[in-house]
Amino acid sequence: MTTHAGRTYVVTGSASGIGAATAALLRAQDAKVIGCDLTDAEVTADLATPAGRRSLVEQVTAYGPIDAVLAIAGGGKTGLLETNYFGAVATLEGLRPLLAQSLAPRAVAVSSTSALAPADERIVQACLDGDEAAAVAHLAADPEAGGPAGGYGIAKRALNRWVRRAAPTPEWAGSGIALNIVAPGVVDTPAAAYILTDENIRRAVESVAPQPFGGFPGRPEWVAELICWLAGPDNRFVTGQIIFADGGSEAVAVGDLHWR
Numbered sequence: 001m002t003t004h005a006g007r008t009y010v011v012t013g014s015a016s017g018i019g020a021a022t023a024a025l026l027r028a029q030d031a032k033v034i035g036c037d038l039t040d041a042e043v044t045a046d047l048a049t050p051a052g053r054r055s056l057v058e059q060v061t062a063y064g065p066i067d068a069v070l071a072i073a074g075g076g077k078t079g080l081l082e083t084n085y086f087g088a089v090a091t092l093e094g095l096r097p098l099l100a101q102s103l104a105p106r107a108v109a110v111s112s113t114s115a116l117a118p119a120d121e122r123i124v125q126a127c128l129d130g131d132e133a134a135a136v137a138h139l140a141a142d143p144e145a146g147g148p149a150g151g152y153g154i155a156k157r158a159l160n161r162w163v164r165r166a167a168p169t170p171e172w173a174g175s176g177i178a179l180n181i182v183a184p185g186v187v188d189t190p191a192a193a194y195i196l197t198d199e200n201i202r203r204a205v206e207s208v209a210p211q212p213f214g215g216f217p218g219r220p221e222w223v224a225e226l227i228c229w230l231a232g233p234d235n236r237f238v239t240g241q242i243i244f245a246d247g248g249s250e251a252v253a254v255g256d257l258h259w260r
């Protein structure tokens with residue numbers, strides 16, 4: 001039985017949707033949660049900007065040591081690459097030193113099934129190189145470069161790859177920190193309202209990305225439960241994984257071609 005009691009969790013995107021559900025689940029189990037968001041949180045900062053990212057790290061550092069970082073903030077509200085990739089990586093890297101004293105340090109990021117869409121590798125590479133100006137400029141110069149999932153899908157694809165690269169390194173696995181990424185399908189939150197409130201878009205998304213296990217749209221709590229387990233002390237053996245919480249839609253899309 002996972003116990004989160006007595007542990008301190010940083011949750012970005014805590015004011016809404018999956019982040020709010022995760023923060024609520026952790027608080028209900030007597031964890032301390034430092035919520036971070038644009039408004040309505042213990043720490044307010046805009047992860048789309050370098051200044052906001054620095055401010056988030058400074059404000060969280062003032063709270064002292066932590067046990068887990070949950071980089072959930074994202075979506076299309078603010079710069080797509082800036083928030084979903086650069087904001088998430090800055091959160092994870094910037095707060096990693098605060099995990100050093102934890103007996104069970106953990107980190108979880110949130111991706112999306114949109115990462116499976118074809119994406120312009122130049123932009124993905126610029127993200128992985130940490131070249132925010134180039135990544136943003138490539139996308140602005142050629143909005144079609146995003147492919148069907150746009151800059152959002154590119155950002156999430158780059159984030160998946162960043163987690164895969166970082167997780168086994170001395171800074172993460174070598175320091176005892178599990179780092180995983182959860183990739184949800186369509187989940188009933190304000191971010192998905194444009195899909196769920198328009199019958200045509202809803203039907204189109206359901207047919208392009210079928211969820212054979214059911215549950216379209218997923219509930220934020222279902223994703224939160226997975227995030228919490230990955231972030232808790234019972235996760236002793238899972239790291240570097242992109243875990244799809246999507247009713248089986250990734251299994252349909254990718255099939256058995258998963259391994260090289």
Ligand SMILES: NC(=O)c1ccc[n+]([C@@H]2O[C@H](COP(=O)([O-])OP(=O)(O)OC[C@H]3O[C@@H](n4cnc5c(N)ncnc54)[C@H](O)[C@@H]3O)[C@@H](O)[C@H]2O)c1
Pocket residue numbers: 012013014015016017018019036037038039045046047048049072073074075077078083087110111112113183184185186187188189190191192
């Ligand atoms: N809802 C879905 O269908 C779905 C599917 C796949 C992935 N996701 C991902 O799940 C995560 C949570 O999304 P959600 O569905 O709960 O959406 P949401 O809009 O309900 O919550 C996202 C939260 O992130 C915060 N946020 C956005 N930009 C920010 C910024 N620049 N700085 C700080 N905070 C910022 C928002 O203010 C909001 O509170 C996101 O990373 C999103 O990309 C959602």
